[in-house]
Amino acid sequence: MNGKIKFGMVITFVVAALVLVAYSGTGESASYFKTIPEVEKMTDTEKSRKLRVGGLVEAGSIKRSGSRVDFVLVDGEKKMKISYSENEPLPDTFKDGSQALIDGRMGDGVFHATKIAAKCASKYEAKPGQNYKGNGSVYVKQS
């Protein structure tokens, strides 16, 4: 057999195997970006998928007991109860008022989080239109 054809076959095989692995994994690890109002309107089958919701952590709502952390996520008017009991540490930026992106699934009216990413709305660089309300002398650039 011609060398080039052999190479072509080996390469095709390797690439096809990888594509297969990647494709077959996508279904189970995909999470859908939804807002809290969107989640509320979902049907039960849609709710059973992995979701990623975003919002602000309601101030004073964080309750820790044992390995469990419960809190409330707010998006405008709508609120959602979240429960997290994984062993992975929460990011330092997760605190009252921070912006959070939460991966998990709905169950019994509570969103069971598997992963929480957070950034402090007031830290790093403020987004346009946001300002830091700390003590009077502190300035945050509004770029």
Next chain:
Amino acid sequence: MENIGALAIMLAFCLAIYSVVASLAGAWKKKPFLIASGERAVVAVWALIMLATGILLYALVTSDFRYAYVAAHSNRDMPWYYKLSSWWGGQEGSLLLWNFVLIWYGFVVVLQNKKRHRAMMPYVVATLMATQVFFLTLNVFPASPFEMLAQGRNIIEVQDGNGLNPLLQYWTMLIHPPILYLGYVGFVVPFAFALGSLITRQPGDQWIFTTRRWAIVTWIFQSTGVLLGAGWAYAVLGWGGYWGWDPVENVSFLPWLTSTAFLHSVMMQEKKGMMKVWNMVLVAGTFFLCIFGTFMTRSGIVASVHAFASSNIGNYFLVFLTLGVALTIYLILGRLDYLKSESELESVVSRESSFLFNNLILLASCFAILWGTLFPVISEAVTGEKVSVDAPWFNRVNIPIGLFLLFLTGVGPLLAWRRASAEGLRRNFQWPFIGMLVLMAGLFAWGIHHVYALMTFGLCLFVTMTIAQEFYKGAAAIGTKESMNLVRGMVELTHRNTRRYGGYLVHMGIVIMFIGFAGAAFNKDSTVEAEQGKAFQLGRYDLKVTSVNSGKTDNYVWQNAVVEVRVGGELITTRQPERRIYSQSQQPVGAVSIYRQWNEDLYINFAALSSEAQKPIIQTYIFPLVSWIWVGYWVLLFGSLVCLVPSKVKLSYARTEVVGIAGKHEKVAK
């Protein structure tokens, strides 16, 4: 002063444009004085950027809060070194760092090549300076570090700044960003030489020889930068991991993959005159991925735990990337005849094909990671629904790729050029293969049933044995001939062909790292609300919280839990994981305590006090073999430095020697 800084940046911007125009016009009209003035403009731009940087640093150290940048990223009570590192704590400053590093590279290239590469140099300078113009545009227009706060008239003077993000107040963060930048910005040099040789249709592979060293140096910086980032994530970010497949991590890893591919495939061009187009694509690809990485971290296009600015400079990057890629493609397509391969692939089992597979695999990994990172953007464009893939997906795809790569690391360097014989295969691989099987069987019997971990350990031994065999054979031959002992023989052997044996050492470093990665299969963790004085258990450790203390420093207030760790009743260490709240930013930060050992790390995080009982919540993890990753890095660094030492014996890579007589190419291949 601030006006001088702003003016310096603006002048640098104008001169950089002049440099591009003068170099190109000089090359086109064949006017040496124009070319020379283009190069001198580089020196002037260098001086101006140094001046501007000096002014910003001075303002940072003296806490001059009239500067918006200083007020936003520094505060009075920080130690001076963190004040300095606020330079790259925000967008404007880190873009200035880009400019700073880039112009240093340009400066060095101009000084180094006063006599060499005269035909190529105008295009090299033009490429470097065009990139500089782009980054200066950002610093002059949308992101000026010299913006001042209006003061007087009802506006209160700023007493103290916001402070540097506490997560960045850690020693690795002092060096991680500059080193990563040195690595990424550095690839502009190989890229500039590649473009220069394309445009001038340089005969031969001159640019390859010039840029190989540059490529190795920048590769070292890239590897160091990525590893420092991992070390920071592990020790400071407190995810309990060193790698989380976060978009920002991913984009920093992509150019590393392509530049690694380039360092391998460039050997094919040097020795056999093959893969020329491919090498051009890899150099350009790496460069554009570096720019792309900056774009991703700066534009906020994909949500990331590293919360960077979501800013308006994304479009600038898109324009630059589009123009750059289009120009490169146009140049490569226009010069395909000049890039023609000088020999052909002959056999699937040969050195050539192992290089080919190495590249295929690295690129596949690169593509998969890029795909996964951009999946939210792609899925939104295609289905209208934003979907992301998580860390398990990345692992699922990349672990098999990694294992295959590990296998190639062992096999590739030992295969003969052109066509490997069955006899040669048996001779080279018999013992390593047997060793691998024995180890895997032994580990299986010992109770390790995790398939990927078993394969990793087996392959690691396989590769180690092939490398040891290479060193031993070579050293023994030298030893008999020159009557040296084995150790001196090895040093001599390495010195004679530093690139080859340095390369083996780099491979060894990678093997050691893989052992560390495989440890992740055996992680253990627990989270408990700890009763004071009552022990809890994880693995072989008994842990007990004896007290909770608190206190205050200039920069933050802290609270810690004192944890006694016992094994078999014997106290081995007392750890104090801590929580801090930085006074200026009110940002809480956990300071995990890591008890590092060669076989496993005990990692303790003080998460918080529980809301009702006010008892410390302690998260404990056992991370087996993590230290091996850092050890592997040092071996990798040592190996790559060896590669940079000139070989004692000047090996001739004349192509006829390799392609020619069978007996001769045997000698090279062994």
